[in-house]
Amino acid sequence: MSDTAGDTARDTAAEAVEQAADETVDETAEETADETADETAEEAAERKRERRVAAWRAARRVLWHPSYQSTVRxxxxxxxxxxxxxxxxxxxxxxxxxxxxxxxxxxxxxxxxxxxxxxxxxxxxxxxxxxxxxxxxxxxxxxxxxxxxxxxxxxxxxxxxxxxxxxxxxxxxxxxxxxxxxxxxxxxxxxxxxxxxxxxxxxxxxxxxxxxxxxxxxxxxxxxxxxxxxxxxxxxxxxxxxxxxxxxxxxxxxxxxxxxxxxxxxxxxxxxxxxxxxxxxxxxxxxxxxxxxxxxxxxxxxxxxxELPRLPEYVAHARVVAAALREGFMEAGVPWVRVHPEEPHTHQFQIWLPYESDVLGDAGLRQTEETKTGLFAQGWVRGGPGLAYTEVTVAAPGLEWTAQDVKAAVRDFVERLPR
CATH class of the missing domain: 3.40.640.10 (Type I PLP-dependent aspartate aminotransferase-like (Major domain))
Known part of the structure; x- marks a missing residue:
């Protein structure tokens, strides 16, 4: 076989392999799309929950770390x-x-x-x-x-x-x-x-x-x-x-x-x-x-x-965090925000924002995954059309956050929200 013929044969074989590979990729993409389409809402929610737990376990700084996100060890x-x-x-x-x-x-x-x-x-x-x-x-x-x-x-x-x-x-x-x-x-x-x-x-x-x-x-x-x-x-x-x-x-x-x-x-x-x-x-x-x-x-x-002796300290700092959250969202250009009660009665309170709950949840998940900082440990609950709230708890990890730390995390969170 001449060199030219050999080159032609090799080129033809390479094209066949490449075409087969492209077909495999296309088939894999189609199968993935089919699997995604077949995924139920419950399965999608479970997958997101697993991502959330993994993100919070990997986080280096959190406002609150609920015990249910800990391991048995x-x-x-x-x-x-x-x-x-x-x-x-x-x-x-x-x-x-x-x-x-x-x-x-x-x-x-x-x-x-x-x-x-x-x-x-x-x-x-x-x-x-x-x-x-x-x-x-x-x-x-x-x-x-x-x-x-x-x-x-x-x-x-x-x-x-x-x-x-x-x-x-x-x-x-x-x-x-x-x-x-x-x-x-x-x-x-x-x-x-x-x-x-x-x-x-x-x-x-x-x-x-x-x-x-x-x-x-x-x-x-x-x-x-x-x-x-x-x-x-x-x-x-x-x-x-x-x-x-x-x-x-x-x-x-x-x-x-x-x-x-x-x-x-x-x-x-x-x-x-x-x-x-x-x-x-x-x-x-x-x-x-x-x-x-x-x-x-x-x-x-x-x-x-x-914990019991520290609870008054948590309550006092919750009021600092609550004020910083409200001011942080306002300074970041969010059109409306409410902390309830305005001055927390305990070390736990609600914050309401004018977005759907899944939008806020996704933004928080991305923030925790990408920055290793967790701001909102609890899920967001729909409170009405375009309105959702979550619960905020301030305990030992939160004492390390200054008001400026809270505002910086809020700005980063808002960057992940739709404009």
Whole structure:
């Protein structure tokens, strides 16, 4: 074969290989497009969620780092490190709520100024049992509560479906109920439940005088008062009073060990000894008599030791962050922004922006992936056409952010929004 013929053959072969490669690429692109088209909304949401978790784990600076974005190894290390000096780890483990769990119960009762306390695996179980016990004592299963309260929004009607209680809504307004509204409830109720702070309305609290008047109005109607205090721990700064005095307004109080204290879970009810004794009986009936709960109870003790004293500092800095967020978005040219409450009542608050929730979520995800800086840890919720909000929490990581740091992160976030 001549050199010319050989070159021609090689060129022809190369063209064939190139054409085959192009066809393969085209087929792959078509298959990818088909797969993307076949991807369900749920699968797309899960893929985005995985990206979000990965981005936050890789972030070097965040305003808040929720524990659910940690690894098992992270949480075990936190537990092991924090346990030193909090509890004698050479003691036998707890069995069905003794030893370590009893230590936690005594600590909670003392902090809240109540006769006794009972530990529960979940807050849903704890509050149902407390209110069920009160219904038996008052003879009235009706529970007056805000329509935005946690049992009504997040617990799938557990009060009525499981515990035989009957919710009576006081108001739907995005604030705590007033004394006048309590007085005007159209039917008798045995218990008034107050969520402090009211999360769905923006973690809002009444004034001390307003809260006292609401409690008095319930007493005038021969009702007992129960505080849904999942986040009661951080209310002292707003009220300017210690936990014991705040809890003293109520007949019983529920508190959570993970929402503000960074624990692994768990909750407690505090109140009169006779109520707590009965609640522990119902705890067994509801399936809450767990063999060993030392990891959760130990984490709660660590939270009380480490986080509880720092909550007033978090609340104070949340007000700095809130003001910087508002000013930062205005300076960046966003046409409208609202921080709610304008001065946060706790270390958590809402921020509202005039964009769709997916637009804001995508901008935040890109910012965290590209800059390793996380500004908004929670997802965005649609609040109306072209309007969305998210919750902002300021804890230990946020203390490192100055107002100028916040504004710089806001400018970077806004650059990723459509104009």
């Amino acid at each position: 992270d949480r075990l290390a936190w537990l092991n490190d924090g346990a030193e000096g909090v509890y004698d780890l050479d003691q036998p483990v707890d069995m069905y709520g003794d030893r370590l769990v009893e230590t936690l119960e005594e600590r909670v009762a003392g902090l809240l100024g109540k006769e006794a306390a009972a530990f529960f695996p979940t807050g849903t179980m704890a509050q149902q049992i407390a209110l069920r016990c009160w219904a038996g004592r008052t003879g009235n299963p009706a529970v007056a509560l805000h329509e935005l309260s946690h049992p009504e929004v997040h617990e799938r009607h557990a009060f009525s479906q499981v515990s035989g209680l009957r919710p009576v809504h006081v108001t739907y307004a995005p604030r705590l109920s007033t004394a006048e509204e309590i007085q005007e409830v159209a039917e008798p109720f045995g218990t008034l439940m107050l969520e402090l702070p009211l999360r769905e309305a923006g973690f809002v609290l009444p004034s001390w005088e307003e809260l006292s008047a609401v409690v008095e109005a319930a007493r005038e109607r021969d009702a007992v008062v129960h505080f849904d205090g999942a986040r009661l721990w951080e209310c002292t700064a707003h009220f300017g009073r210690p936990l014991e005095e705040i809890a003293g307004l109520a007949d019983s109080v529920y508190v959570s060990f993970y929402k503000s204290l960074d624990g692994l879970g768990g909750a407690a009810i505090a109140g009169p000894q006779t109520l707590i004794d009965e609640a522990k009986t119902w705890r067994h009936r509801y399936g809450g008599m767990v063999l060993q709960q030392f990891p959760t109870a130990l984490a709660a003790l660590i939270g009380l030791e480490r």
